[in-house]
Amino acid sequence: MKHFLAADLGGTKILFQLTTEQGDVVLEKEVVSEKYTSFDMALAAFLAEDEIKDLVIDSACFAVAGPVSGRDASITNLPWQINADQLAEQFSIKHVHLCNDFAAVAHGISCLADDEIITLQQGEPNEDAPRVVIGAGTGLGQAIMLPENDSWRVLATEGGHTDFAPTDSLQIALLEHVLERFGHVSYERIVSGSGLVAIYEFLLIHQTHEENRVLRQVMISGDAAASISQFALDKKDKIAEQALDLFIKIYGAQTGNLALTVLPMAGLYIAGGIAAKNVQRFIDGPFLAAFLAKGKMAKLMHKIPVRLILQPKVGLLGAVLLAQENAV
Numbered sequence: 001m002k003h004f005l006a007a008d009l010g011g012t013k014i015l016f017q018l019t020t021e022q023g024d025v026v027l028e029k030e031v032v033s034e035k036y037t038s039f040d041m042a043l044a045a046f047l048a049e050d051e052i053k054d055l056v057i058d059s060a061c062f063a064v065a066g067p068v069s070g071r072d073a074s075i076t077n078l079p080w081q082i083n084a085d086q087l088a089e090q091f092s093i094k095h096v097h098l099c100n101d102f103a104a105v106a107h108g109i110s111c112l113a114d115d116e117i118i119t120l121q122q123g124e125p126n127e128d129a130p131r132v133v134i135g136a137g138t139g140l141g142q143a144i145m146l147p148e149n150d151s152w153r154v155l156a157t158e159g160g161h162t163d164f165a166p167t168d169s170l171q172i173a174l175l176e177h178v179l180e181r182f183g184h185v186s187y188e189r190i191v192s193g194s195g196l197v198a199i200y201e202f203l204l205i206h207q208t209h210e211e212n213r214v215l216r217q218v219m220i221s222g223d224a225a226a227s228i229s230q231f232a233l234d235k236k237d238k239i240a241e242q243a244l245d246l247f248i249k250i251y252g253a254q255t256g257n258l259a260l261t262v263l264p265m266a267g268l269y270i271a272g273g274i275a276a277k278n279v280q281r282f283i284d285g286p287f288l289a290a291f292l293a294k295g296k297m298a299k300l301m302h303k304i305p306v307r308l309i310l311q312p313k314v315g316l317l318g319a320v321l322l323a324q325e326n327a328v
Contacts, residue, residue, distance in 0.1 A: 005061075076139055102315070127266050131264050135309075
């Protein structure tokens with residue numbers, strides 16, 4: 001029996017899954033990335049688990065949150081360098097494939113059930129046109145999908161690192177605030193977990209508002225971005241609500257920028273944990289208004305189908321698919 005290994009490597013966590021050729025999950029495990037000094041150490045720990053330590057792995061696909069060049073990859077938000085040939089030799093894996101994490105998300109779309117996707121804008125779908133996928137989490141991933149025969153050719157991008165372009169006076173002030181700290185402000189600096197925290201900190205200063213001490217304590221003791229998001233959703237803090245709305249507005253604007261660049265009439269897909277955990281805010285909030293606000297192109301923007309992926313493991317599903325395909 002053949003065994004396939006997939007991993008979705010992010011700056012915050014790694015999700016491993018080992019499956020059989022029939023698709024049965026032998027073992028799945030999530031680990032914190034920063035607990036390890038390198039990916040091979042995290043992989044060694046997973047493969048040492050009792051349930052799988054004696055199994056032969058026929059093919060592996062590792063989806064990396066960063067640029068992939070041939071057999072080499074690096075994680076943008078971790079000091080890790082990964083080489084496919086080295087991993088294949090070290091762990092006796094017959095085939096090792098590396099891909100960008102959002103390339104894996106793109107491939108994973110075909111694995112989703114209808115109830116794992118919701119439509120934000122119906123648009124006028126044309127399946128002969130391209131698709132795109134974008135998603136915020138630890139970073140901001142983007143990928144392009146081009147129709148090819150009866151499948152899709154996936155192109156990874158680093159479009160999340162394009163320059164942040166403010167669209168109003170408040171966003172100009174935000175740009176100046178973040179620019180002073182980092183020297184360069186990409187969309188990922190704003191539209192990511194750490195970006196939500198940066199927006200919240202900016203609004204506290206900009207509005208000279210007294211901070212909610214309970215929220216600050218929760219931010220210190222846990223995930224700061226998730227804490228801001230939760231306080232906003234529960235309507236427990238006005239600044240948190242404003243921060244989340246501004247975050248979603250800028251997210252919508254950059255999603256619109258990607259849409260204008262590619263014209264994905266076969267569908268624009270929003271992935272990533274932040275959208276999946278704040279679905280109602282994306283439905284009711286300023287996302288679509290910012291997406292559509294493209295001046296002369298506003299009418300065209302209404303024609304683009306916009307969908308939100310609810311399945312948080314879509315990248316892992318894509319990596320499993322690629323591990324299977326590369327075993328042939």
